[in-house]
Amino acid sequence: MTHTITRDDRMTGPEPAPAGPPVAPPPKLRRRPALIAAAVALVALGAVLAGWAWSATTNTQEVLAARDTIARGAVITSDDIARVRINADPALQPLPASAYDDILGQRAALDIAAGSLLTEAATQAEPLPPDGMSVVGVALTAAQAPGLTLRNGDRVRVVLTPGEGADAPTGSPPFNEAEVVGARTDKMTGALVVDLLVPRAEAGVLAARVATGNVALVLDSGER
Incomplete structure (x- = not known):
């Protein structure tokens, strides 16, 4: 016996699931030009400071200076001099820090004020007293x-x-x-x-x- 599908049979079946709440659209990102400009300025400032620090470091030299006043004729000891770093200046001709050991034991050829840079003219190797x-x-x-x-x-x-x-x-x-x-x-x-x-x-x-x-x-x- 043949079964004929009727309209009622076609309508019979599982009921569709109820629709959920509507999905909200993603928020739109707002661009803030002021913050972007500030970030760019900070990056530029950092680059400038880094360049200045590099320049300041490469344009300095380590030299010898007097810790305290050294009287003329006095024997120079390790307590009298120190290594200091100064900006390079062609007009100045201080003794380099590498001359530290050579200066020890020499005598001051003139009065050297505390904080002054040592030069070749400021020291003498002649012993005291001299001959005669x-x-x-x-x-x-x-x-x-x-x-x-x-x-x-x-x-x-x-x-x-x-x-x-x-x-x-x-x-x-x-x-x-x-x-x-x-x-x-x-x-x-x-x-x-x-x-x-x-x-x-x-x-x-x-x-x-x-x-x-x-x-x-x-x-x-x-x-x-």
Whole structure:
């Protein structure tokens, strides 16, 4: 027997699923020109700063400078000098940091102020005393020394003074001319100790006069 499909049979079947909520469209991205411009400016600024830092680094040099004041004639030690970095300048001719070991043990050829750059003219390798000269130390009280601060290179005279109740000395010249090559205060006694450069032939006479304590130092001219 043949079954005939009727209209009702065609309408019979599973019911369609109910429709869900409508899908919202994706949000549109908003461009912000101000933020983009700011980002570009930051990138450009970073490039400029990097270039400046590179230039500043490549245009500097490491040289030698004085930590503290170095008196003329003083032996230069590691406590006196330091390596510093400065901007390169063709007008300056400081000693490079590579000369550090060579400078140690040399003497200052002139007074070097603290913070000054060292140059070849600022140091000398000649020993002190030079040939034919001697150094004699003189310990002086405040009454025996000049009122001005003594510096290396000052020209002075060591003058004989009479002892208590004695007359002025006679005979040999009552003074010795000398050059100051060092001056310091003795922390134990408070006396001013002055190193004097004199001809070797006069060193013995000067030392004998100094030993009596009856001397005074007269400043004639100074390196000021």
